Amino acid sequence: MNQQELADLFERIADLLEIKGEVIYVTRAYRRAAESLRGLAEDIQVVHLEGRLTSIPGIGKAISEKIKELLTTGRLTFLEKLEDEVPPSLLEVLQVPDVGPRKAALFWKQAGIITREGLRQAALAGKLRNLPGMGEKSEARILAGIAALERMGGRHSLETAWKSAHIWLEWLRSLPSVQQAQPAGSLRRWKETIGDLDLVVASNEPGQVMQAFTHHPDVLEVKGQGEYKASVELRSGMRIQLWLQPPHRFGSLWQYATGSKHHNIRLREYAIQKGCSLSERGILLANGEYHECETEEEVYHHLGMVWIPPELREDRGEIQAALENRLPALIETQQRQAELHCHTTWSDGILSIEEMARFARAKGIRLLAITDHSAGLGVAGGLTVDRLRDQRAEINAVQQKLGDTIQLIQGAEVEIRSDGSLDYPNEVLAELDIAIASLHSSLKQPREVVTQRLVNAINNPHIDLIGHPSGRLFPRREGADLDWDTVLSAAVKNGVALEINASPYRLDLNDIYARRAAEMGILLAVNTDAHSQLDFELVRYGISVARRAWLTAGQVINTWQPQRILSWLHSRNKNST
């Protein structure tokens, strides 16, 4: 059992306890522990074996005992008893919008409802309206909520969300009563996937903005609307939440709406320690005065810390670091100088080597590695050894044609076969300027097997970089169940770099392991894995993972001068021969 699964179980316990009626602080403690486990980059087994469980924030005596029981027996008596008391199927009722723990308990205890379908039937039969605190409107909301749940496509990719957000922000900015419109929420923090779009607006005529927003032709339904915020569902199924404040309070609003929730809670707890109270309206000082903030910087500065980049606002130590003025100088997109992973018509790309090189150059890329697939990946039309050698001639020819405006090197994305061997023999790998090894198949192998495959590749002296290490694909394919401690240790030992694949459907390594890797001294590479010219634009998504991982430019190879990258690759090759 890994920490993600443990986190899911503790969330489950929190939900069930809440329905049962446990005091809020107990359930909050379980949620805090779950969140902490999700952000843990270390292997929980190792933490357990070294007796360090209670050093994890939010995990004390009681929860650490439960973790021990789960890790040693695979079961948890406490949860089993709880599930006897509270029907677990109530968790699907809890997912219905506007149904929280109190309502779920009400439906269960007073109407015998324990499933979502049961809830739907009861609502259709008009049996909910007579329950205490319920009425016809609440009953209708529940039916609408169940319907929404069924048509909602779940979370959106970062790319989908940003494309939509840009259109809406442009539209909002075109309104005469809007002074400022900005992205907020998980979008602005560049989380891997996005639920709702959160947008914030500064305006002195909030009523006009609200009116225009809720009457936009793309709006299917207005879910809620007040003076300061509105929530709508679009015809596309996406939801948008809009927050409004006058310009002199915009900083407080933007800070609040950006989150994360855990970051805000931590920040507000800190504010209390300092004798003030923080909210989306401003800072309530000890003397009773309200300090309103026009900018986010004012909010953080007032609390005695530097402004925190949104990507870091996940309650992973950023507030302490900001107080001590030791936040990293995060990598920026425009610092990218090299692209080390792309495909051409030689395998499954859609452009020739020359076309890719020209487009890369236009994007400011000064070094481009052509890394087509090896033969083993049948679907991608991978290169045999003979074709690989032919390709070198074409790369040289294009290099000659383009002169010193861009440096081209030859690499390959070498398949790690299901038996752990590599797709090219060592003497062929040795001829390459850069060798990337990637997993594409047999990702469902048991942890020890799939981990060993990756470690074999890392141990090969000719491999420089591991491509999209876990192999995950949003939204469908889970990554391999890797033993990350083993993988990262092998990478450190061999000086092999790990890729942060920038495709919004991969984002692999993720932020948590990228941060851990960098802390261990492993080099990272942010690559787009481009198959066409448009894919070069995806770099921003990869950079967002790097920023969420607290990375500086120096830790990411792609920001290095071409000459430095070549020296690094050269030194690796020399060491191995």
Place this chain on the structure above:
DNA sequence: GCCGTTTTCGGCCCGACTGTTTTCAGTCG
């Protein structure tokens, strides 16, 4: 249930919005 340069006990983020209420509870972010 967790946690502590104001506490090992007594706290635990804060406000907007909705519906059923007539002053508030529940949900959400």
